Amino acid sequence: MGRYLLRRLLQLVPVFIGTTFLIYWLVWSVPGDPFAGKCGDRGCPPNYRAMMTEKYHLDDSIWVQYASYMKNLFQGDFGITFGGREISDIIATSYPNTLKLAVVALAIEAIIGLGAGVLTGLRRNGFLDNLVLISTLFLIALPVFVIGFVLQWLLGVKWGIVNPTVSNEMRFSELIVPGFVLGSASMAYIARVARTSIAENRRADYVRTAIAKGLPMRRVVGVHLLRNSLIPVVTLLGTDLGALMGGAIVTEGIFGINGIGRQVLRAIVTKESATVVGIVVVLVLVYLVMNLLVDLLYAALDPRIRYE
Amino acid sequence: MSEQSAPGADGSGRPSGRLLEVDGLRVEFRTRDGVAKVINGVTYHVDAGETLAVLGESGSGKSVTAQTIMGILDTPPGFVTGGQVRFHGKDMLKMSAEQRRRIRGEGIAMIFQDSLSALNPVFTVGFQIAEQFRIRRGLSRSDAKKRAIEMLDQVKIPNAKGRYSNYPHQFSGGMRQRAMIAMSLALDPEVLIADEPTTALDVTVQAQIMDLLGELQRERQMGMILITHDLGVVADVADRIAVMYAGRIVEEADVYDLYAKPAHPYTLGLLNSIPRMDEKGQELRTIKGLPPNLMNIPPGCAFNPRCPMAQPVCREKVPPLLQLGRGRASACHFAEELVNRD
Numbered sequence: 001m002g003r004y005l006l007r008r009l010l011q012l013v014p015v016f017i018g019t020t021f022l023i024y025w026l027v028w029s030v031p032g033d034p035f036a037g038k039c040g041d042r043g044c045p046p047n048y049r050a051m052m053t054e055k056y057h058l059d060d061s062i063w064v065q066y067a068s069y070m071k072n073l074f075q076g077d078f079g080i081t082f083g084g085r086e087i088s089d090i091i092a093t094s095y096p097n098t099l100k101l102a103v104v105a106l107a108i109e110a111i112i113g114l115g116a117g118v119l120t121g122l123r124r125n126g127f128l129d130n131l132v133l134i135s136t137l138f139l140i141a142l143p144v145f146v147i148g149f150v151l152q153w154l155l156g157v158k159w160g161i162v163n164p165t166v167s168n169e170m171r172f173s174e175l176i177v178p179g180f181v182l183g184s185a186s187m188a189y190i191a192r193v194a195r196t197s198i199a200e201n202r203r204a205d206y207v208r209t210a211i212a213k214g215l216p217m218r219r220v221v222g223v224h225l226l227r228n229s230l231i232p233v234v235t236l237l238g239t240d241l242g243a244l245m246g247g248a249i250v251t252e253g254i255f256g257i258n259g260i261g262r263q264v265l266r267a268i269v270t271k272e273s274a275t276v277v278g279i280v281v282v283l284v285l286v287y288l289v290m291n292l293l294v295d296l297l298y299a300a301l302d303p304r305i306r307y308e
Numbered sequence: 309m310s311e312q313s314a315p316g317a318d319g320s321g322r323p324s325g326r327l328l329e330v331d332g333l334r335v336e337f338r339t340r341d342g343v344a345k346v347i348n349g350v351t352y353h354v355d356a357g358e359t360l361a362v363l364g365e366s367g368s369g370k371s372v373t374a375q376t377i378m379g380i381l382d383t384p385p386g387f388v389t390g391g392q393v394r395f396h397g398k399d400m401l402k403m404s405a406e407q408r409r410r411i412r413g414e415g416i417a418m419i420f421q422d423s424l425s426a427l428n429p430v431f432t433v434g435f436q437i438a439e440q441f442r443i444r445r446g447l448s449r450s451d452a453k454k455r456a457i458e459m460l461d462q463v464k465i466p467n468a469k470g471r472y473s474n475y476p477h478q479f480s481g482g483m484r485q486r487a488m489i490a491m492s493l494a495l496d497p498e499v500l501i502a503d504e505p506t507t508a509l510d511v512t513v514q515a516q517i518m519d520l521l522g523e524l525q526r527e528r529q530m531g532m533i534l535i536t537h538d539l540g541v542v543a544d545v546a547d548r549i550a551v552m553y554a555g556r557i558v559e560e561a562d563v564y565d566l567y568a569k570p571a572h573p574y575t576l577g578l579l580n581s582i583p584r585m586d587e588k589g590q591e592l593r594t595i596k597g598l599p600p601n602l603m604n605i606p607p608g609c610a611f612n613p614r615c616p617m618a619q620p621v622c623r624e625k626v627p628p629l630l631q632l633g634r635g636r637a638s639a640c641h642f643a644e645e646l647v648n649r650d
Binding site for chain 2: 203204205206208209210211212213214215216217219224227228301302303304
C-alpha cells in the first residue's frame with residue numbers, strides 16, 4: 001500500500017506539470033498586447049510595462065515564462081494582477097466559498113441521489129421508481145441556468161422561502177438551494193447509477209446467502225448489498241468534487257456567490273492571465289488529489305482490488 | 309394432490325412428528341414467455357439424523373424446492389401455487405416473514421453451490437461467520453470472533469485464526485466451501501440443505517467435502533437434504549434418495565435398493581449412464597432426448613418421450629407415486645414389472 005501510494009504520488013508530477021503547462025501556454029498565448037486597456041485610455045507608463053514584463057518574463061520564450069512561474073509558485077508566490085493585487089489573496093478569499101458550495105452540492109447529491117437510487121433499485125417499476133426516472137431525466141436534460149433561475153424565482157422571489165442570493169457570510173442554510181442547483185445533474189446520474197447497481201446486486205448470490213443466514217432485511221440491504229453497490233457511486237462522487245468546483249461558474253453567477261467561477265470569468269474577460277492560471281492550477285490540484293483519494297477508497301471498499 | 313402418496317405424507321396437513329416435510333408443493337415461474345410449471349406436487353421429508361439425497365438433472369426442480377423451503381425463492385418470477393412445507397409440523401408457507409427469518413440459519417440452513425459468488429466478496433470470511441453470532445445471538449465482537457474461529461476449526465481449515473481475516477477470493481475452492489459449511493452450521497441448524505455442494509470443485513476435493521459433510525451430519529444428528537445431479541456423490545453419504553424429473557418425484561428409495569433395483573426407467577437410465585471401468589473405450593450410454601420444456605410438459609408421464617418402455621398408457625395417464633413397500637415408491641405405470649424382473 002505504501003509503495004503504491006508513493007508511485008501514485010510520483011505519477012501526479014508529470015500530470016501536474018503537463019496540465020499546468022498547457023493552461024499557462026493557452027492563457028498567455030491569447031493574441032494581443034497584454035497591456036492593452038489595462039491603464040485606461042493613455043496606455044501604461046513605460047516603467048510599469050518594464051516591471052510587469054520582467055516579472056512575467058514576457059520577452060522570453062514560453063518555456064522560460066512557465067519555468068519561472070512554477071518556481072515562484074512552489075515558493076507560494078502566485079504573482080500579482082496587473083492592478084498589483086496579490087493573486088494568492090484572490091484565491092484565498094474565493095476558494096473557500098466555492099469549496100463550501102461544492103461540498104454542500106456533493107452532500108445533497110450523495111444523500112438524495114443515493115437515497116433515491118437505493119429505494120428505486122430495491123423496488124423497481126413502482127410509483128417511486130417512475131417518479132425518480134422521470135425527474136432525473138428532467139434534471140439531466142435541463143441546463144443548470146434554467147434550474148437555477150427557476151428555483152431562485154420560485155423559492156426566493158415568488159414564495160420568499162429563501163433569500164434569492166447568498167450573503168457574504170455564506171451560511172449553510174443559504175447554500176442549500178444553490179448547492180441543489182449545482183449538484184442537480186450529478187445527483188440525477190448518481191440516482192441512476194445507484195439504482196442500476198442496487199438492482200443488479202440485489203439478485204446476487206451473496207445477497208441470497210445473507211438472507212438464508214436469517215439476517216434481518218435492513219442488515220442484508222444496509223450492509224451486504226450497499227457495500228457492494230457503493231463502489232461505482234463512490235467513483236462518481238469523488239471525481240465530481242473537482243467538476244463541481246470548476247463547474248460552479250453559472251451557479252455562482254446566479255446566486256451572487258464570490259467564488260472561483262466568478263473570479264475566473266472576470267479574469268478571462270479582463271485578460272488577467274496570471275489570475276486565470278493561478279486559480280486553475282489549484283483546481284488541477286484538487287482534481288488530482290480527489291482522483292487519488294477515490295482510487296484509495298476503491299481499495300478500501302473492494303478488497304479484490306490489491307495495489308502492488 | 310391425490311396422486312401424491314409418498315412415504316410420510318398423508319396429504320391431510322396434520323403434524324406427523326416429522327422434522328421437515330414438503331407436501332404436494334407446487335411452484336410456477338411466471339415469465340414473459342409464459343408460465344413454467346417448475347414444481348408439480350413434490351413430496352418428501354427428512355428426519356433428524358438422516359440424509360436425503362435429491363437427485364435430478366438441471367431444471368428438474370430440485371434447487372427450486374430447496375429455495376422454497378428456505379424462503380429465498382425469487383418472487384417474481386417464482387410463485388408457490390400449492391402444497392405445504394412443514395417444519396416441526398407447522399406450515400412455513402403460512403408463517404410471517406419474521407417467523408420464517410428466525411427459522412433460517414437456526415432451524416434450517418443452506419450451503420450453496422458456488423462458494424465464490426455465494427460469499428460476499430467485500431467482507432472477510434471470518435466477519436461473515438461471526439456476523440451470525442453477533443446479529444442472531446447478540447454476542448460481542450470478540451466473543452463472536454472466537455466462536456467463528458472455532459467454527460473454521462471444526463470444518464478443518466488449517467490456521468483458522470489466521471484465515472479468519474482473509475477474504476473469500478484468498479481461499480481455494482475447497483477451503484471456501486469449508487468456510488461456507490462453517491457459516492451454515494454456525495447456529496446449529498436442525499436441517500442442513502446442501503445444494504450441489506461439490507459441483508464447483510475438483511474431484512479429489514469433492515470427496516473431502518462430502519466426507520466432511522457426512523461426518524458433521526452424523527456428529528450433530530442433523531437432517532440433511534443433499535441436492536445433486538451426481539449419482540456417484542450420494543452413494544456414501546445418503547440414506548435415502550428421491551429422484552426428481554420435471555418437477556415431480558419419480559422414485560424414492562433407500563440408497564441400496566435404488567442402486568440395486570431401480571423402480572423407474574429414468575433412474576435406470578441415470579444408473580446406466582455412469583461410466584464404468586469395464587466398458588472403457590465404448591460409447592457412453594446416455595438417456596436419449598432432452599428434459600421437457602416446463603412451459604409445455606408432455607401429457608401423461610413427463611418422461612414418456614424419452615422412455616424406452618413407454619406404452620400408450622404413458623401418454624394418457626400421469627402415473628401416481630405409489631408405494632412399493634419397504635419405504636420405496638415409484639411413479640411409473642410399470643414399476644412392479646421393473647422391480648420384479650431379473
